Amino acid sequence: MTVRHFLKDTSITALEQAEILQLALEIKRNRFAYQPLTGPKGVAVMTDKPTLRTQVSFCVGVAELGGYPMMVDGKLAGVGQRESIADTARVLGRQTAAIVWRTFGQDRLEEMAAYAGVPVINALTDDFHPCQVLADLLTVAEARGGIDGLPGAKLAYFGDGGNNMAQSYLLGGALAGLNVVIATPAEFQPKPHILAEAQAVAATTGGSVEVTDQPQAAARGANVIATDTWVSMGMEEDAAARQNPFIPFRVDSQLMSLAAPDAIFIHCLPAYRGKEMTAEVIDGPASRVWDEAENRLHAQKALIIWLLAQAQSSAVAPSAAAPARSVGMAAAPEAGSPVGSAGAAMVPDAAPTASSANTAGTADGAAQRGSGPASNGEATG
Numbered sequence: 001m002t003v004r005h006f007l008k009d010t011s012i013t014a015l016e017q018a019e020i021l022q023l024a025l026e027i028k029r030n031r032f033a034y035q036p037l038t039g040p041k042g043v044a045v046m047t048d049k050p051t052l053r054t055q056v057s058f059c060v061g062v063a064e065l066g067g068y069p070m071m072v073d074g075k076l077a078g079v080g081q082r083e084s085i086a087d088t089a090r091v092l093g094r095q096t097a098a099i100v101w102r103t104f105g106q107d108r109l110e111e112m113a114a115y116a117g118v119p120v121i122n123a124l125t126d127d128f129h130p131c132q133v134l135a136d137l138l139t140v141a142e143a144r145g146g147i148d149g150l151p152g153a154k155l156a157y158f159g160d161g162g163n164n165m166a167q168s169y170l171l172g173g174a175l176a177g178l179n180v181v182i183a184t185p186a187e188f189q190p191k192p193h194i195l196a197e198a199q200a201v202a203a204t205t206g207g208s209v210e211v212t213d214q215p216q217a218a219a220r221g222a223n224v225i226a227t228d229t230w231v232s233m234g235m236e237e238d239a240a241a242r243q244n245p246f247i248p249f250r251v252d253s254q255l256m257s258l259a260a261p262d263a264i265f266i267h268c269l270p271a272y273r274g275k276e277m278t279a280e281v282i283d284g285p286a287s288r289v290w291d292e293a294e295n296r297l298h299a300q301k302a303l304i305i306w307l308l309a310q311a312q313s314s315a316v317a318p319s320a321a322a323p324a325r326s327v328g329m330a331a332a333p334e335a336g337s338p339v340g341s342a343g344a345a346m347v348p349d350a351a352p353t354a355s356s357a358n359t360a361g362t363a364d365g366a367a368q369r370g371s372g373p374a375s376n377g378e379a380t381g
């Protein structure tokens with residue numbers, strides 16, 4: 001059985017990203033039509049850091065998919081301290097259909113994925129926030145008439161170029177074929193290997209990535225203006241030092257006036273008016289931040305459906321397996337169909353579910369759930 005994870009934006013291909021976004025649009029129209037977690041199957045929603053949107057959107061999303069969301073306080077569980085990450089993964093993987101984890105180092109998430117035997121989803125690490133960027137791409141797609149409106153759009157981000165949002169915009173935006181510009185002070189650059197990966201991805205999708213310390217040039221003609229807090233979680237002690245360098249990168253009306261006439265403003269939230277953007281921008285007509293916050297729900301539901309469908313399709317015997325397209329969503333869900341494409345593979349009783357396939361997968365399942373790292377067919381880095 002192949003278990004796919006979503007550890008960073010490029011854990012999926014460009015086509016897979018488009019499939020998930022298309023499914024998210026369908027889910028938003030038919031919110032309760034998809035029930036792959038009927039049982040209810042449990043999904044662990046674990047966090048080592050503060051959260052509002054992430055915990056609510058995952059918990060509501062899992063419930064709407066027919067499952068049971070189980071909030072786990074990572075500090076109380078003592079992941080990596082009271083118990084090793086590997087042992088935590090083995091325990092959670094035996095009892096849940098998927099693991100959602102917000103944590104610090106990307107290496108922690110990768111270790112969880114190596115031992116879990118069920119899909120592991122990055123709910124934010126120090127390096128990436130890929131679920132947020134999926135929701136952001138959904139928001140941009142809605143503003144531009146659908147996912148076909150993504151390639152070639154210019155997304156300009158203003159703020160800390162080395163934080164998880166900037167780095168996920170680089171990877172996820174490049175994957176979607178966007179022209180991503182990161183406007184950041186010289187001392188807050190993205191990690192070189194992440195920028196290099198984004199450049200390589202952009203070369204395959206027709207997108208582009210650029211890092212600049214010139215905010216006006218970055219804003220000029222942009223279709224999407226994005227920003228984030230200047231003080232990411234875990235950097236609170238540096239808050240005072242992280243003010244002045246970013247002031248020229250504040251998104252205000254003057255900066256917005258340089259963007260395309262129909263440009264939208266997005267922010268993953270929480271937002272600090274008067275810091276990274278002015279109130280007139282976030283509360284103004286170009287702002288899509290509340291759609292963006294809602295879209296966490298739809299994008300993540302689509303992601304969960306898609307990840308479970310991958311595990312299920314790989315667990316089905318070849319003779320019984322559906323054609324390859326049924327594991328993804330190459331075609332948009334049929335009009336009027338309550339359950340489209342990947343969702344169809346998740347209809348209860350139609351086929352082994354991801355969870356039942358895991359437990360029924362004897363040798364394969366045992367290998368993934370017992371001792372060593374799972375061979376899950378995906379580079380987890």
Ligand code: CP
Pocket residue numbers: 050051052053054055124132268269270
């Ligand atoms: N955008 C976001 O991840 O919000 P929370 O930190 O509140 O989960």
